[in-house]
Amino acid sequence: MTKLDRRKFITAAGATILTHTLTNSSTANVPATNLKNRVYSSSGNSPEVTTATLGFVPVTSCCPLIIAKAKGFFAQYGMPNVKVMKQPSWAVMRDKLMLGAADDGLDGGHLLFPMIYLMSTGEITYGRKIPMYILARMNVNGQGISLANTYKDLKIGIDSSPLKAAFAKKTQSGETVRCAVPYRRVTGDFFMRWWLAYGGIDPDKDTSIIVIPPPQMVASMRSGSMEAFAVVDPWHHRLIKQKLGYSTVTTGELWNNHPEKGFTVRAQWVDKYPQAAKALLAAVMEAQIWCDKPENKEELFQIVSQREWIGVKSELLRDRLLGKFDYGNGRVVENSPHAIKYWRDSASYPFKSHDLWFLTEDMRWGYRSPDFATKPLIDAVNREDLWREAAKLIGQEAAIPASTSRGIEKFFNGLEFDPENPQAYLRAPKIRIAT
Incomplete structure (x- = not known):
């Protein structure tokens, strides 16, 4: 050429x-x-x-x-x-x-x-x-994992293990534990699996990994049809602003500069x-x-x-694009090295x-x-x-x-x-x- x-x-x-x-x-x-x-x-x-x-x-x-x-x-x-x-x-x-x-x-x-x-x-x-x-x-970088407010008292972060008992209780009551990703066999899918597995939760046996388009993630959380989602912003920030859930981890924390x-x-x-x-x-x-x-x-x-x-709205984009992460659970990180x-x-x-x-x-x-x-x-x-x-x-x-x-x-x-x-x-x- x-x-x-x-x-x-x-x-x-x-x-x-x-x-x-x-x-x-x-x-x-x-x-x-x-x-x-x-x-x-x-x-x-x-x-x-x-x-x-x-x-x-x-x-x-x-x-x-x-x-x-x-x-x-x-x-x-x-x-x-x-x-x-x-x-x-x-x-x-x-x-x-x-x-x-x-x-x-x-x-x-x-x-x-x-x-x-x-x-x-x-x-x-x-x-x-x-x-x-x-x-x-x-x-x-640029992705993250968020949980529904149902689990806010557990104060989940990078270690998902406190969810194991909560998910098991939900399953035993006949309900399905759903965790959403934007597509199968992609980074969001693998990061959700990593995070769950680190807490001893088998993503294939203890949960149901479902696919939801990114723009529909927040609405699906509002409907109560899922417990967690992995996706790129601005959907985490919107979830938090609507007081529907909180962020547990940014994917840069799982693998920096992934x-x-x-x-x-x-x-x-x-x-x-x-x-x-x-x-x-x-x-x-x-x-x-x-x-x-x-x-x-x-x-x-x-x-x-x-x-x-x-x-x-630009305010839903600004903070995380600038490296300011408000996790919605009292944790705020300024100038994060894990920004997109x-x-x-x-x-x-x-x-x-x-x-x-x-x-x-x-x-x-x-x-x-x-x-x-x-x-x-x-x-x-x-x-x-x-x-x-x-x-x-x-x-x-x-x-x-x-x-x-x-x-x-x-x-x-x-x-x-x-x-x-x-x-x-x-x-x-x-x-x-x-x-």
């Missing part, structure tokens, strides 16, 4: 594209000097198309995708006609990605990163393989339009940088709170070791055969090579990691994941036995 050079964007195609971008309302707040330095040329590096249809689910991990559109970063990279469309659930995202934009679906978007693998293998797409690429990680959503595009689209794919990626990466700058936070809240985007990150601490780079962790965790919970060949699939789906090219394109060479592995990962429960020895992690016990 042709190596792009920053100096090549400041030329000819600029005349048409720059005129469009400067008059486009979405770029009204972007300095013209910035636009000038980021317009593609017509010398072979310009996008093959100027449009793509991308989707997102309204949770805070989608912020870079919204900002890439609202602040004109897509237009700056020669793609002024990109559509960014809100979707009601991850299942709808999956279905529309199966269709593709040519059939009224989506070309790509913001997705729970394990879903990208499960679509590529056909495991969640009705047996039909939908080749997908991970182009970037959208964020690290991988979260992915920026994904259908492989067929990327292969057909490689320059356009790189333009999309560069725009999203620029937006990730913008989202992490303290001076942009207030504007970020104002933009993403609008109805067409996340659509909740979009660019800092290599948040955007799609480490292959994290994808290996997912496939191994999938095996631990019996979703996948331990004999599954992980490397060919990871190499087919993870396009960190495109991320590296895009990093050079936007002048972020210093952000390129030295390795595709982040190294040994350490978790709250004492387990470690060594990408060089995933079998050791695979053999680790799932349920903590009380002593």
